[in-house]
Amino acid sequence: MAEAVKSLAELGLTAQGGREARLTGLAVDSRKVVPGCLFAALPGAAVHGAGYVGAALDRGAAAILTDRAGAEIAAPALAGSSVALVVTEDPRQALAFAAALWFGAQPETVVAVTGTNGKTSVASFTRQIWAALGLEAANIGTTGVEGAFTAASSHTTPEPITLHRLLAEMAAAGVTHAAMEASSHGLEQRRLDGVRLRAAAFTNLTQDHLDYHADLDAYFEAKLGLFTRILPEDGTAVVNFDDPLGMEVALTARGRGHRVIGVGYSDRAEMRISNQRFDATGQDLRFYWQGQVHLVRLGLIGGFQAGNVLTAAALALACGAGAEAVMAVLPRLTTVRGRMQLAATRANGAAVFVDYAHTPDAVETALKALRPHVMGRIVAVVGAGGDRDRSKRPLMGRAAAENADVVYVTDDNPRTEDPATIRAAVMQGCPEASEVGDRAEAILRAVDALGPGDALLICGKGHETGQVIGTDIYPFDDAEQASVAVAALDGKI
Numbered sequence: 001m002a003e004a005v006k007s008l009a010e011l012g013l014t015a016q017g018g019r020e021a022r023l024t025g026l027a028v029d030s031r032k033v034v035p036g037c038l039f040a041a042l043p044g045a046a047v048h049g050a051g052y053v054g055a056a057l058d059r060g061a062a063a064i065l066t067d068r069a070g071a072e073i074a075a076p077a078l079a080g081s082s083v084a085l086v087v088t089e090d091p092r093q094a095l096a097f098a099a100a101l102w103f104g105a106q107p108e109t110v111v112a113v114t115g116t117n118g119k120t121s122v123a124s125f126t127r128q129i130w131a132a133l134g135l136e137a138a139n140i141g142t143t144g145v146e147g148a149f150t151a152a153s154s155h156t157t158p159e160p161i162t163l164h165r166l167l168a169e170m171a172a173a174g175v176t177h178a179a180m181e182a183s184s185h186g187l188e189q190r191r192l193d194g195v196r197l198r199a200a201a202f203t204n205l206t207q208d209h210l211d212y213h214a215d216l217d218a219y220f221e222a223k224l225g226l227f228t229r230i231l232p233e234d235g236t237a238v239v240n241f242d243d244p245l246g247m248e249v250a251l252t253a254r255g256r257g258h259r260v261i262g263v264g265y266s267d268r269a270e271m272r273i274s275n276q277r278f279d280a281t282g283q284d285l286r287f288y289w290q291g292q293v294h295l296v297r298l299g300l301i302g303g304f305q306a307g308n309v310l311t312a313a314a315l316a317l318a319c320g321a322g323a324e325a326v327m328a329v330l331p332r333l334t335t336v337r338g339r340m341q342l343a344a345t346r347a348n349g350a351a352v353f354v355d356y357a358h359t360p361d362a363v364e365t366a367l368k369a370l371r372p373h374v375m376g377r378i379v380a381v382v383g384a385g386g387d388r389d390r391s392k393r394p395l396m397g398r399a400a401a402e403n404a405d406v407v408y409v410t411d412d413n414p415r416t417e418d419p420a421t422i423r424a425a426v427m428q429g430c431p432e433a434s435e436v437g438d439r440a441e442a443i444l445r446a447v448d449a450l451g452p453g454d455a456l457l458i459c460g461k462g463h464e465t466g467q468v469i470g471t472d473i474y475p476f477d478d479a480e481q482a483s484v485a486v487a488a489l490d491g492k493i
């Protein structure tokens with residue numbers, strides 16, 4: 001892997017006055033600059049990185065990459081300095097391309113998935129399909145890097161320097177196939193603009209992240225960037241035709257010359273779901289691929305998982321896998337940790353599921369999806385995270401009230417907000433619910449309420465293993481708490 005010295009020209013960058021620099025590395029944070037580094041001074045959500053150019057120069061930066069506004073902010077720090085200055089309209093994109101050139105290698109086949117919900121599931125299923133076909137595959141996203149290469153990751157879509165280091169390490173380790181999540185933040189911030197994609201998928205768009213994007217249109221525009229900017233013209237777009245915005249994505253993709261594969265219940269979908277039969281442990285799925293009917297058993301809870309699975313199958317097909325081989329491995333797919341995951345079963349047979357539903361649509365979808373698998377009542381534990389979109393809180397409460405029989409409102413990750421205020425906002429949407437701030441106690445009470453044939457869905461934290469209160473993280477695992485509660489109530493501890 002290339003960690004040697006590179007020139008600006010080798011990274012596709014041109015400095016003012018044609019100045020060159022011999023670079024030893026790339027950094028977006030002045031505190032991480034080492035001598036000879038290129039410091040990308042980026043316009044941030046809170047501040048402009050150009051304010052730290054002085055600090056970067058003190059640490060030995062050899063070049064600065066910024067925009068026009070940044071150059072003005074940094075002018076006093078740059079006065080008298082001979083450092084190479086690259087000024088460009090979109091420094092985030094320039095950085096992404098530079099990072100791609102710096103690290104060089106990427107797995108031969110990379111696909112990306114965007115959408116409000118289902119990214120992690122589709123990326124994991126795609127990796128599982130490839131692995132079952134004997135390919136060296138990994139997925140990159142919210143749950144870290146998993147599969148033939150593993151690593152922790154702090155972002156759903158890592159920032160470009162981390163991302164390209166990772167892709168190069170994966171390629172060096174023999175990974176040929178990677179499926180990654182493209183978050184709207186990642187797309188907006190050009191984090192994956194340097195990735196060479198073979199195919200990209202769109203799952204759906206519903207409300208989330210309105211703390212970051214100005215409105216739903218801006219949020220959708222960010223997601224559309226995957227097709228308008230990143231997927232090359234010879235790539236394939238896999239699109240959920242059931243989503244109201246699916247057609248717009250498909251038209252945009254077709255306009256760019258992409259081959260489009262539609263997925264969903266829609267008659268127009270090339271990968272069309274025709275029937276599903278649900279039971280306590282999964283579902284039988286009947287679907288058509290290019291007019292050919294297939295029947296598979298999925299050990300997955302929730303009707304929407306069929307769409308996720310078939311989106312993953314379409315991505316694998318788009319990258320060259322054979323149809324019969326792909327269909328044959330679908331029954332082997334296992335649920336992603338924290339996504340409709342069976343965490344415990346009570347002595348009376350009642351099941352406890354853990355799910356990462358943390359948007360109004362996901363809460364509604366997850367609860368509705370559980371219904372046909374359950375004979376008795378559905379109990380829900382729900383809460384919302386602090387320092388995130390506030391307007392979604394009452395909507396999440398309402399989604400729980402409308403789709404569950406009994407609701408407990410509790411804390412998610414309060415972060416730096418007052419937990420009682422967050423709970424009150426959720427309660428506005430479900431005034432009949434029981435409010436139990438302590439999450440472990442809420443889970444215990446909800447498990448206690450389960451009768452024969454009932455099921456509990458613990459929403460919001462999925463695979464997370466910590467609860468963020470203030471700026472501290474306390475160990476907390478919904479699946480573990482569910483097991484503890486069942487054991488305590490059924491007398492096993």
Ligand SMILES: CC(=O)N[C@H]1[C@@H](OP(=O)(O)OP(=O)(O)OC[C@H]2O[C@@H](n3ccc(=O)[nH]c3=O)[C@H](O)[C@@H]2O)O[C@H](CO)[C@@H](O)[C@@H]1O[C@H](C)C(=O)N[C@@H](C)C(=O)N[C@H](CCC(=O)O)C(=O)O
Binds near residue numbers: 029045155159184
């Ligand atoms: C809102 C957001 O996405 N912020 C990301 C963004 O930070 P920023 O540029 O806006 O930060 P800023 O604080 O305004 O600082 C501006 C610049 O000054 C630099 N700086 C700052 C201080 C200093 O001393 N020296 C210095 O150089 C910073 O490195 C930065 O480049 O760019 C940074 C570097 O690329 C990211 O690490 C950071 O992610 C923050 C930590 C974050 O929490 N992001 C979350 C919301 C996120 O991206 N989530 C999505 C998933 C969402 C989902 O789908 O659920 C994800 O992909 O993970």
Ligand SMILES: Nc1ncnc2c1ncn2[C@@H]1O[C@H](COP(=O)(O)OP(=O)(O)OP(=O)(O)O)[C@@H](O)[C@H]1O
Binds near residue numbers: 356
């Ligand atoms: N296709 C889908 N349609 C609607 N809801 C879904 C779909 N797939 C998953 N969900 C719901 O969304 C939750 C999150 O799923 P997943 O982690 O796969 O999505 P994500 O897009 O990666 O989320 P994040 O943006 O937080 O990374 C699941 O727990 C489930 O409740």
Ligand SMILES: N[C@H](CCC[C@H](N)C(=O)O)C(=O)O
Binds near residue numbers: 156386388412413
């Ligand atoms: N990637 C999402 C995850 C939210 C998970 C939920 N448990 C919460 O803390 O709100 C976010 O950071 O908004």
Ligand SMILES: [Mg+2]
Binds near residue numbers: 119120142143181
């Ligand atoms: Mg995810």
